[in-house]
Amino acid sequence: MITCSVCGIVNSELDTICVSCKSFLQARVDALNLFETIWGLIESPRATLRKIVLARHKNYAVVLGLVSGLTVFFDIAWMKQLGDRFGELVSLVGMGIVLGPILGVVALALVSLMLRLLSKFWRGKATKKNMFAATAYAFVPLAIAAVFVIPLELATFGIDFFGTNPPPALIKPLEYYLILGLKSVLWIWMAFLLIEAMMAANAFESKRRLPVASCVLGVMGILITAIRFA
Known part of the structure; x- marks a missing residue:
């Protein structure tokens, strides 16, 4: 306040x-500086997300969704063990390049819509544009994973990372669990940023943090479960 x-x-x-x-x-601010904003999400996430919401032009929001989609696709490929269905890494990577960005924008739109609808239970004031932009910047950890971690897992394991014959944990256990650890940290960071994004876009007070956190974790849990058992 x-x-x-x-x-x-x-x-x-x-x-x-x-x-x-x-x-x-x-x-x-009239427009957002991408790298300055990403650093702000590390240094002062709530203040940075408020700056994003207040910005006149929410630039880079769609770009972040497109890039984040690569992480979403390859994580789904890992969960669904698609390596057992593809004979070559080239085929899987090609599909990821085509479908990943689409998947990212769809995921971004779906998550922002769900969070905006849930915020109305507490009389949230988030507009579609503000919630979409705040959610897009909360996807920054997935974009970072797409740029740094996904190439690492592809270079280290190839198609074996996404299969079970043999399991990647048996091929290079140290590298495998290191990659999973890095991605887990980034997903947890994204969950934290989504909580802050929902708080900032709706101008919620601190007392709303617990129910907001429950909403965010619930939405993520529902989507991950739906993908896992689809």
């Missing part, structure tokens, strides 16, 4: 002008 220095009225943290006296409260 922001208290107006002129009239003392308490405003929402997303207000730029006081609702009472119309005094200036805070500035809005």
